[in-house]
Protein backbone atom coordinates (compact mmCIF):
# COMPACT_ATOMS: atom_id res chain seq x y z
CA UNK A 441 0.00 0.00 0.00
CA UNK A 442 1.50 3.30 -1.05
CA UNK A 443 2.67 5.28 1.96
CA UNK A 444 2.32 2.37 4.40
CA UNK A 445 5.12 2.29 7.00
CA UNK A 446 5.92 -0.17 9.77
CA UNK A 447 4.25 2.12 12.32
CA UNK A 448 1.15 2.83 10.21
CA UNK A 449 -0.83 -0.09 11.61
CA UNK A 450 0.05 0.50 15.24
CA UNK A 451 -0.49 4.23 15.15
CA UNK A 452 -3.86 3.79 13.44
CA UNK A 453 -5.17 1.08 15.76
CA UNK A 454 -3.70 2.11 19.13
CA UNK A 455 -6.82 3.91 20.36
CA UNK A 456 -9.20 1.02 19.57
CA UNK A 457 -6.91 -2.00 19.82
CA UNK A 458 -7.87 -3.20 23.29
CA UNK A 459 -11.56 -2.66 22.60
CA UNK A 460 -11.64 -4.27 19.15
CA UNK A 461 -9.35 -7.19 20.00
CA UNK A 462 -10.35 -7.89 23.59
CA UNK A 463 -11.74 -11.32 22.76
CA UNK A 464 -9.58 -12.46 19.87
CA UNK A 465 -7.61 -14.93 21.91
CA UNK A 466 -7.75 -16.39 25.39
CA UNK A 467 -5.71 -13.88 27.40
CA UNK A 468 -5.41 -16.04 30.52
CA UNK A 469 -4.31 -19.11 28.56
CA UNK A 470 -1.76 -17.06 26.62
CA UNK A 471 -0.28 -15.56 29.75
CA UNK A 472 -0.16 -18.93 31.53
CA UNK A 473 1.49 -20.59 28.52
CA UNK A 474 4.25 -17.99 28.19
CA UNK A 475 4.81 -17.58 31.93
CA UNK A 476 5.20 -21.35 32.36
CA UNK A 477 7.83 -21.48 29.60
CA UNK A 478 9.72 -18.56 31.13
CA UNK A 479 9.48 -19.56 34.78
CA UNK A 480 9.15 -17.06 37.65
CA UNK A 481 12.66 -15.66 37.14
CA UNK A 482 12.73 -15.93 33.37
CA UNK A 483 13.11 -13.18 30.82
CA UNK A 484 10.58 -12.58 28.05
CA UNK A 485 10.84 -10.42 24.93
CA UNK A 486 7.59 -9.63 23.12
CA UNK A 487 7.80 -8.57 19.49
CA UNK A 488 5.16 -6.01 18.55
CA UNK A 489 4.14 -5.57 22.17
CA UNK A 490 1.34 -3.12 21.27
CA UNK A 491 -0.75 -1.87 24.16
CA UNK A 492 0.73 -4.44 26.54
CA UNK A 493 -2.45 -6.55 26.40
CA UNK A 494 -0.26 -9.62 26.99
CA UNK A 495 3.05 -8.22 28.24
CA UNK A 496 1.64 -6.52 31.33
CA UNK A 497 -0.02 -9.64 32.79
CA UNK A 498 2.99 -11.76 31.75
CA UNK A 499 5.26 -9.34 33.66
CA UNK A 500 3.31 -10.12 36.83
CA UNK A 501 4.42 -13.76 36.50
CA UNK A 502 7.89 -13.62 34.95
CA UNK A 503 11.20 -12.13 36.01
CA UNK A 504 11.68 -9.53 33.30
CA UNK A 505 9.60 -8.52 30.28
CA UNK A 506 10.80 -6.34 27.42
CA UNK A 507 8.48 -5.25 24.62
CA UNK A 508 9.45 -3.85 21.23
CA UNK A 509 7.09 -1.88 19.05
CA UNK A 510 7.52 0.47 16.14
CA UNK A 511 4.41 2.45 16.99
CA UNK A 512 4.78 5.31 19.44
CA UNK A 513 1.03 5.44 19.94
CA UNK A 514 0.89 1.77 20.91
CA UNK A 515 3.67 2.33 23.43
CA UNK A 516 1.85 5.36 24.83
CA UNK A 517 -1.21 3.13 25.42
CA UNK A 518 1.04 0.58 27.13
CA UNK A 519 2.54 3.23 29.39
CA UNK A 520 -0.97 4.37 30.37
CA UNK A 521 -2.01 0.87 31.49
CA UNK A 522 1.35 -0.24 32.94
CA UNK A 523 1.29 2.20 35.84
CA UNK A 524 3.96 0.30 37.79
CA UNK A 525 6.30 0.19 34.75
CA UNK A 526 6.63 -3.57 34.88
CA UNK A 527 7.39 -3.83 31.14
CA UNK A 528 10.54 -2.31 29.68
CA UNK A 529 9.74 -0.94 26.24
CA UNK A 530 11.87 -0.35 23.18
CA UNK A 531 10.57 1.92 20.46
CA UNK A 532 11.90 0.26 17.33
CA UNK A 533 11.69 -2.41 14.72
CA UNK A 534 11.28 -6.09 15.57
CA UNK A 535 14.12 -7.01 13.20
CA UNK A 536 16.57 -4.13 13.35
CA UNK A 537 16.22 -2.85 16.89
CA UNK A 538 15.92 -5.87 19.15
CA UNK A 539 17.57 -5.47 22.55
CA UNK A 540 20.49 -7.68 23.49
CA UNK A 541 19.61 -11.05 24.94
CA UNK A 542 19.72 -13.62 26.12
CA UNK A 543 16.00 -14.16 26.63
CA UNK A 544 14.33 -17.32 27.87
CA UNK A 545 11.22 -16.73 25.77
CA UNK A 546 10.52 -14.53 22.75
CA UNK A 547 6.84 -14.10 21.89
CA UNK A 548 5.30 -13.11 18.57
CA UNK A 549 1.58 -13.29 19.35
CA UNK A 550 -1.50 -12.86 17.22
CA UNK A 551 -0.03 -12.84 13.68
CA UNK A 552 2.61 -10.26 14.57
CA UNK A 553 5.24 -12.00 12.39
CA UNK A 554 2.95 -11.33 9.42
CA UNK A 555 3.28 -7.60 10.04
CA UNK A 556 6.71 -7.98 8.44
CA UNK A 557 5.64 -7.69 4.84
CA UNK A 558 8.25 -9.79 3.01
CA UNK A 559 9.68 -13.29 3.39
CA UNK A 560 13.14 -11.75 3.72
CA UNK A 561 12.13 -9.62 6.70
CA UNK A 562 10.37 -12.55 8.34
CA UNK A 563 13.48 -14.70 7.92
CA UNK A 564 15.60 -11.87 9.30
CA UNK A 565 13.29 -11.74 12.31
CA UNK A 566 13.79 -15.46 13.00
CA UNK A 567 17.57 -14.93 12.65
CA UNK A 568 17.58 -12.01 15.09
CA UNK A 569 15.43 -13.88 17.60
CA UNK A 570 17.63 -16.98 17.43
CA UNK A 571 20.65 -14.79 18.12
CA UNK A 572 19.02 -13.53 21.32
CA UNK A 573 17.67 -16.74 22.82
CA UNK A 574 19.39 -18.34 25.76
CA UNK A 575 20.42 -21.96 25.16
CA UNK A 576 17.19 -23.93 25.41
CA UNK A 577 15.22 -20.69 25.02
CA UNK A 578 11.91 -20.66 23.15
CA UNK A 579 10.38 -18.60 20.35
CA UNK A 580 6.57 -18.74 20.56
CA UNK A 581 4.79 -17.87 17.31
CA UNK A 582 1.00 -17.58 17.13
CA UNK A 583 -0.56 -17.08 13.72
CA UNK A 584 -3.51 -17.98 11.54
CA UNK A 585 -3.24 -20.87 9.10
CA UNK A 586 -3.64 -19.45 5.60
CA UNK A 587 -6.47 -20.90 3.58
CA UNK A 588 -5.67 -20.36 -0.05
CA UNK A 589 -9.13 -21.56 -1.04
CA UNK A 590 -10.42 -18.43 0.64
CA UNK A 591 -7.83 -15.99 -0.58
CA UNK A 592 -5.34 -16.92 2.15
CA UNK A 593 -5.42 -13.64 3.99
CA UNK A 594 -6.99 -14.88 7.18
CA UNK A 595 -10.30 -13.16 6.76
CA UNK A 596 -11.18 -9.55 6.46
CA UNK A 597 -8.27 -8.16 8.24
CA UNK A 598 -8.83 -7.55 11.85
CA UNK A 599 -11.77 -8.76 13.76
CA UNK A 600 -12.26 -12.45 13.32
CA UNK A 601 -14.60 -11.61 10.51
CA UNK A 602 -16.29 -14.01 8.18
CA UNK A 603 -13.36 -14.47 5.85
CA UNK A 604 -15.79 -15.48 3.16
CA UNK A 605 -16.09 -13.89 -0.19
CA UNK A 606 -13.25 -14.14 -2.60
CA UNK A 607 -11.79 -17.42 -3.77
CA UNK A 608 -9.74 -15.88 -6.56
CA UNK A 609 -5.94 -15.59 -6.43
CA UNK A 610 -6.25 -11.82 -6.53
CA UNK A 611 -9.32 -10.18 -5.21
CA UNK A 612 -10.97 -7.68 -3.00
CA UNK A 613 -13.82 -7.56 -0.57
CA UNK A 614 -15.77 -5.10 1.48
CA UNK A 615 -17.57 -6.17 4.62
CA UNK A 616 -19.30 -4.46 7.53
CA UNK A 617 -17.45 -4.74 10.83
CA UNK A 618 -19.96 -2.88 12.99
CA UNK A 619 -22.94 -0.62 12.59
CA UNK A 620 -25.03 1.67 14.78
CA UNK A 621 -27.49 4.48 14.10
CA UNK A 622 -24.76 7.10 13.87
CA UNK A 623 -21.69 5.14 12.73
CA UNK A 624 -20.52 2.30 10.53
CA UNK A 625 -17.14 0.57 10.28
CA UNK A 626 -16.44 -1.00 6.89
CA UNK A 627 -13.53 -3.30 6.13
CA UNK A 628 -12.04 -3.04 2.63
CA UNK A 629 -9.24 -5.42 1.70
CA UNK A 630 -7.30 -6.74 -1.28
CA UNK A 631 -5.22 -9.90 -1.43
CA UNK A 632 -2.72 -11.54 -3.76
CA UNK A 633 -2.49 -15.25 -3.04
CA UNK A 634 0.65 -15.84 -5.11
CA UNK A 635 2.51 -13.09 -3.28
CA UNK A 636 0.95 -14.12 0.07
CA UNK A 637 0.07 -10.53 0.80
CA UNK A 638 -3.08 -8.74 1.86
CA UNK A 639 -3.78 -5.19 2.82
CA UNK A 640 -6.76 -3.18 3.76
CA UNK A 641 -8.45 -0.36 5.54
CA UNK A 642 -11.04 -0.18 8.24
CA UNK A 643 -13.16 2.80 7.29
CA UNK A 644 -15.02 4.35 10.17
CA UNK A 645 -17.78 6.74 9.16
CA UNK A 646 -19.69 8.59 11.83
CA UNK A 647 -21.97 11.59 12.18
CA UNK A 648 -19.70 13.04 14.84
CA UNK A 649 -16.25 12.18 13.54
CA UNK A 650 -16.52 12.12 9.76
CA UNK A 651 -14.22 9.50 8.21
CA UNK A 652 -11.35 7.75 9.96
CA UNK A 653 -9.03 5.30 8.17
CA UNK A 654 -7.14 2.45 9.85
CA UNK A 655 -4.75 0.73 7.38
CA UNK A 656 -3.10 -2.70 7.71
CA UNK A 657 -0.78 -4.78 5.55
CA UNK A 658 0.44 -8.34 6.00
CA UNK A 659 2.49 -11.04 4.32
CA UNK A 660 1.23 -14.45 5.47
CA UNK A 661 3.16 -17.72 5.70
CA UNK A 662 1.87 -21.22 6.31
CA UNK A 663 3.20 -23.31 9.20
CA UNK A 664 5.60 -25.22 6.96
CA UNK A 665 7.18 -22.01 5.71
CA UNK A 666 7.58 -20.72 9.26
CA UNK A 667 9.18 -24.04 10.20
CA UNK A 668 11.64 -23.68 7.32
CA UNK A 669 12.56 -20.16 8.47
CA UNK A 670 13.13 -21.44 11.99
CA UNK A 671 15.31 -24.29 10.78
CA UNK A 672 17.38 -21.86 8.72
CA UNK A 673 17.91 -19.81 11.87
CA UNK A 674 19.10 -22.85 13.83
CA UNK A 675 15.87 -23.39 15.78
CA UNK A 676 13.91 -26.63 16.13
CA UNK A 677 10.17 -26.93 16.41
CA UNK A 678 9.36 -28.35 19.81
CA UNK A 679 5.58 -27.92 20.04
CA UNK A 680 2.65 -27.05 17.82
CA UNK A 681 -0.86 -26.60 19.17
CA UNK A 682 -4.16 -25.22 17.92
CA UNK A 683 -4.29 -22.74 20.81
CA UNK A 684 -2.64 -21.78 24.09
CA UNK A 685 -4.66 -24.40 25.95
CA UNK A 686 -2.64 -27.00 24.05
CA UNK A 687 -5.58 -28.29 22.02
CA UNK A 688 -4.26 -30.70 19.37
CA UNK A 689 -3.30 -29.07 16.07
CA UNK A 690 -4.71 -30.81 13.02
CA UNK A 691 -5.74 -30.20 9.44
CA UNK A 692 -8.86 -28.33 10.57
CA UNK A 693 -7.03 -25.88 12.84
CA UNK A 694 -7.57 -22.23 11.96
CA UNK A 695 -4.64 -21.03 14.05
CA UNK A 696 -1.46 -22.43 15.50
CA UNK A 697 0.71 -21.78 18.50
CA UNK A 698 4.18 -23.05 17.70
CA UNK A 699 7.18 -23.22 20.00
CA UNK A 700 10.64 -23.19 18.44
CA UNK A 701 13.65 -23.91 20.65
CA UNK A 702 17.28 -23.02 20.50
CA UNK A 703 19.04 -26.35 21.01
CA UNK A 704 21.28 -26.57 24.03
CA UNK A 705 24.86 -27.63 23.43
CA UNK A 706 25.05 -31.28 22.45
CA UNK A 707 21.40 -31.63 21.41
CA UNK A 708 21.00 -33.75 18.32
CA UNK A 709 18.93 -31.42 16.17
CA UNK A 710 18.17 -34.13 13.62
CA UNK A 711 16.46 -36.42 16.14
CA UNK A 712 16.00 -33.44 18.37
CA UNK A 713 13.80 -32.56 21.27
CA UNK A 714 10.96 -31.90 18.90
CA UNK A 715 7.41 -32.99 18.48
CA UNK A 716 5.33 -32.91 21.55
CA UNK A 717 2.20 -32.33 19.58
CA UNK A 718 1.64 -33.52 16.07
CA UNK A 719 4.73 -32.03 14.52
CA UNK A 720 5.90 -35.56 13.74
CA UNK A 721 2.71 -36.20 11.85
CA UNK A 722 3.71 -33.53 9.38
CA UNK A 723 0.78 -31.31 10.23
CA UNK A 724 2.84 -28.27 9.44
CA UNK A 725 2.77 -29.16 5.77
CA UNK A 726 0.85 -26.63 3.72
CA UNK A 727 -0.88 -29.37 1.76
CA UNK A 728 -2.30 -30.77 4.96
CA UNK A 729 -3.56 -27.65 6.62
CA UNK A 730 -7.20 -26.87 6.83
CA UNK A 731 -9.23 -25.91 3.87
CA UNK A 732 -11.67 -23.40 5.21
CA UNK A 733 -10.90 -20.37 7.25
CA UNK A 734 -12.65 -17.39 8.66
CA UNK A 735 -9.99 -15.89 10.81
CA UNK A 736 -8.46 -12.62 11.56
CA UNK A 737 -5.41 -10.46 11.88
Ligand SMILES: C[S@@+](CC[C@H](N)C(=O)[O-])C[C@H]1O[C@@H](n2cnc3c(N)ncnc32)[C@H](O)[C@@H]1O
Nearest residue numbers: 446450488489490493509510511533534550555
Ligand atom coordinates in the same frame (compact mmCIF):
# COMPACT_ATOMS: atom_id res chain seq x y z
C1 LIG B 1 -1.33 -7.54 15.83
S1 LIG B 1 -0.61 -6.32 16.87
C2 LIG B 1 -0.26 -7.33 18.30
C3 LIG B 1 -0.06 -6.55 19.56
C4 LIG B 1 0.20 -7.42 20.81
N1 LIG B 1 1.28 -8.35 20.60
C5 LIG B 1 -1.06 -8.18 21.21
O1 LIG B 1 -1.14 -9.38 20.92
O2 LIG B 1 -1.96 -7.55 21.76
C6 LIG B 1 0.98 -6.12 16.10
C7 LIG B 1 1.87 -5.10 16.76
O3 LIG B 1 3.12 -5.12 16.07
C8 LIG B 1 3.57 -3.79 15.88
N2 LIG B 1 4.47 -3.81 14.71
C9 LIG B 1 4.13 -3.91 13.40
N3 LIG B 1 5.22 -3.93 12.64
C10 LIG B 1 6.29 -3.84 13.49
C11 LIG B 1 7.70 -3.81 13.30
N4 LIG B 1 8.23 -3.90 12.07
N5 LIG B 1 8.48 -3.72 14.38
C12 LIG B 1 7.96 -3.63 15.63
N6 LIG B 1 6.63 -3.65 15.86
C13 LIG B 1 5.81 -3.75 14.81
C14 LIG B 1 2.33 -2.97 15.72
O4 LIG B 1 2.54 -1.61 16.00
C15 LIG B 1 1.39 -3.67 16.70
O5 LIG B 1 1.49 -3.08 17.97
